[in-house]
């Protein structure tokens with residue numbers, strides 16, 4: 001059976017890596033890995049760590065690329081690859097432009113498209129950000145929906161996806177996380193023993209501008225007010241993020257600003273952390289598996305399960321609320337213990353095996 005996996009960005013590489021590795025070891029599968037390289041450097045980092053090389057690299061990234069540019073180039077590039085390879089199934093993950101283009105290209109060529117992490121929804125198409133649109137359009141043409149949770153399955157059912165095409169598999173990010181954690185990675189910065197580490201990540205477009213400045217102000221005051229706290233902020237390469245972070249932070253004691261960490265280093269940072277503050281989807285999913293409380297700095301999330309389970313808090317992007325919720329976790333041991341004790345709602349580390357089994361079912365007779 002010919003299977004093609006398409007990957008564009010860092011989170012896609014992390015979440016697809018376990019699937020790619022498992023397919024590569026499956027004797028029934030002839031695998032082709034296609035990188036659109038929508039984000040070049042961070043994708044390469046992850047592939048390197050997991051020992052994956054793309055068989056075909058469309059290398060789409062350009063300076064100042066617009067969404068229309070990337071979509072058009074990805075669609076044309078992927079269409080040519082599909083025409084040449086004629087795979088029996090194509091797999092992609094998430095909600096990026098790469099996923100949208102892959103799903104559309106498969107639709108035009110009548111090739112089954114299989115969606116990893118299907119069914120996430122914010123129910124908000126008002127925002128100028130493409131994720132919800134990408135997810136929804138991909139779902140319309142998906143043959144196998146690998147939903148990470150029951151909630152994701154329900155969204156798809158509400159959109160009249162046939163139940164037989166939806167499978168709740170768990171999220172492959174947990175498989176990747178456990179794989180990497182087992183390697184006992186090391187932290188790339190020195191954190192003074194006994195001090196509590198707050199790990200902070202921000203990269204989401206909806207937070208550019210004032211929300212990001214608020215987040216930085218809250219983080220700064222947490223460090224100033226708590227002498228036993230250190231902050232680690234791997235700075236996302238997006239110019240908006242870099243510029244705001246550079247303006248807000250500078251040479252303060254107990255604050256570590258780094259380039260984006262390699263995934264193994266980032267896993268070590270999550271393990272060493274006391275508390276994680278993030279607007280990232282993947283980090284939100286990973287933190288509960290490591291029993292780390294996570295503050296989600298967004299106004300809404302398409303991943304409500306950890307919040308419902310009481311292991312994550314949606315704190316918005318106002319400085320005071322972020323600071324107060326973090327301070328409460330630093331001061332109130334009972335509250336901390338409750339948030340750090342729940343099980344992960346995102347998976348048990350076996351999502352990949354479920355997905356591989358289902359993909360095999362698409363093999364031509």
Ligand code: UDP
Nearest residue numbers: 011014234260261262263266280281282283
């Ligand atoms: N991550 C990483 N290095 C970093 C920050 C994050 O390897 O410096 C990983 C993190 O563990 C998670 C993924 O990148 O698996 C999340 O990517 P990102 O936050 O860019 O995107 P999102 O998940 O929000 O789509």
